[in-house]
Amino acid sequence: MWQTxxxxxxxxxxxxxxDMEELFEFVKVKNNELKITGILMHSEGNFFQVLEGKKALIIDLFDKISQDSRHYNIIKIFDRAIVNPCFSKYHSNFKVLGESNSHDELQNFLNEEKSYNPDNYKSISYMANKFMKLS
Ligand SMILES: Cc1cc2nc3c(=O)[nH]c(=O)nc-3n(C[C@H](O)[C@H](O)[C@H](O)COP(=O)(O)O)c2cc1C
Structure with a gap:
């Protein structure tokens, strides 16, 4: 069972x-170890994250993340079962986008989404672009 x-x-x-660099590094290493895919973005004091992986892992992880004092006002956008993880087919590593590398990397990321995974692209590109204030 997979969950996102x-x-x-x-x-x-x-x-x-x-602190932010340390968090990003931790998240990349930990998620790659656990085979959790998705993306974490940070822009103008906000986080946007998509996690996908084995259901039990994702539920446990989200529970930990919700209790983490490094952020607050956590608003879930979706929480659902999936047949297959969308990102893992082509994004072999968990992706983290911070202020410094954001715009070009986000565009590359979204272009990949568009060609490999058009369904996912629709829901993520709107949110990601607004989030990163690209449109
Ligand atoms: C915005 C944000 C996103 C996070 N994302 C992840 C994540 O994707 N994977 C992860 O293992 N920890 C993530 N963490 C860290 C967890 O909240 C928690 O500190 C960590 O999982 C604890 O790991 P431990 O049980 O090995 O101590 C995140 C924390 C924050 C503030």
Missing amino acids: ISYVSTADSSLTNE
């Missing part, structure tokens, strides 16, 4: 750039 969860949240204002 997506949410937006507000980053705690006390987080420094170093």
Whole structure:
């Protein structure tokens, strides 16, 4: 059983750039180890994350993430069962986009989505573009 969860949240204002880099690095390593795919974005003090993987793992992880004091105002966008993980076919690594690398990388990411996974592209591109203030 596979599950996907997506949410937006507000980053705690006390987080420094170093804290953010540390979090991004941790998330990439941990999710790749656990074969969790998706994306984490940070822009203007907010997070947007899509997680997909084995149901039990995703539910446990989201529970931990919800209790993490590094962010608050967590609003779920979706939480649903999926037949297959969408990202894993072509994004072998969990993707993290921060302020510094955001726009070009996001465009590349969305272009890949569009060609490999048009259904997913529709729901993610709207949200991601608004989130990153590209449109
Ligand atoms: C915005 C945000 C996103 C996070 N995303 C992940 C994630 O995708 N994977 C992960 O393992 N931890 C993530 N974390 C960290 C978890 O909240 C938690 O600190 C971590 O899973 C604890 O791991 P441990 O049980 O090994 O101590 C995130 C934290 C924040 C604030």
